Amino acid sequence: MNYSKGKSSNKFNLLNILFPPHCLICGKETNGEGICDDCKKTIEYLNYPLIEHKKNIYFYAITRYSGVMEKAVKILKYKKRKIIAKDLSKIIIHFVEEQGIHFDYVAFIPMTRFEQTERGFNQTYLLAKEVSTAYQIPILMSLKKVKRTDKQVGLNKKEREENLKGAFRMEEAVKGDVLIVDDVYTTGSTAREITKTMVRKTKSNIYFVALSRKID
Ligand SMILES: [Zn+2]
Structure with a gap:
């Protein structure tokens, strides 16, 4: 061995x-x-990473989705380069340490089995896996996507929310704080729908952390 x-x-x-x-x-x-x-030096870090905080739920985005970050996320998303997942996860790790965020589990944005087969991999899972390895903490696998949805690209905020309604399910209650990692935060509809689903199954803190945010 x-x-x-x-x-x-x-x-x-x-x-x-x-x-x-x-x-x-x-x-x-x-x-x-x-x-x-x-x-890396050209990556634009956001001065105000905290987007929203409601009770035990926190939404953050670390960088601006443009330039190097936009290219890196696209490579992660479409080319499945593990080396990029490692570099990008370091940005998340540095951020949670800087913010003093404590978590017991790391979660990712789940895909339906069909979506996963179609793409071949889940890029947010690749990020979660790197974070899980770095901290030696488990990946939360009980968050599932149960409804196939249309691609969010080209939909407005309301349509995105409608599209994702009821798309996720938590299969069991979770005890302990959860860090959810995402690649791009656009209108926040995914973040809201996922945390809405999770909050029914936990009293602990939920930290939704997106690597980058689309800002017009
Ligand atoms: Zn370079």
């Missing part, structure tokens, strides 16, 4: 020498990261 583990990491190092990693945004060589330091 250990042998195969060691073998794969040697293989990885050798691959790094033969094909040094490059920034997925600008193409420059990096020290094994998906986004280089120069690109």
Whole structure:
């Protein structure tokens, strides 16, 4: 078991020498990261990340969805590059530490089985997995998407809310604070619908944290 583990990491190092990693945004060589330091410097952090706070629910967005962040999220969303999930999860980890947010579980935005099969993966699950590994805490799997919905793109706020109504379900009660990670916060309809579903099953804090926010 250990042998195969060691073998794969040697293989990885050798691959790094033969094909040094490059920034997925600008193409420059990096020290094994998906986004280089120069690109990271251009990320626009929001001065007011707290969007809303209602009782035990908090909504946050960390950065502005533009430039490097927009490109990085698109790579995560459409190309499934694990290395990008790792870089982006570090932004979330840094943020929760800075804000002093404590959580016992990490959750993601679930997809229906059909949606997941169609896309092949769930990008917010990739982020949650990185956070779960970093903190050694479980991923909350009892939050499910039970209704197939239309794509949110092109719908207005009201249509988005209508589209998502009743789309999620919590299969069991949860004891402990939950961090939900998302990639892009647009109108907040997903955030509201998910937390509305969760709050029925928990008295603990729910922190909805989006990596980026679309701001016109
Ligand atoms: Zn770069």
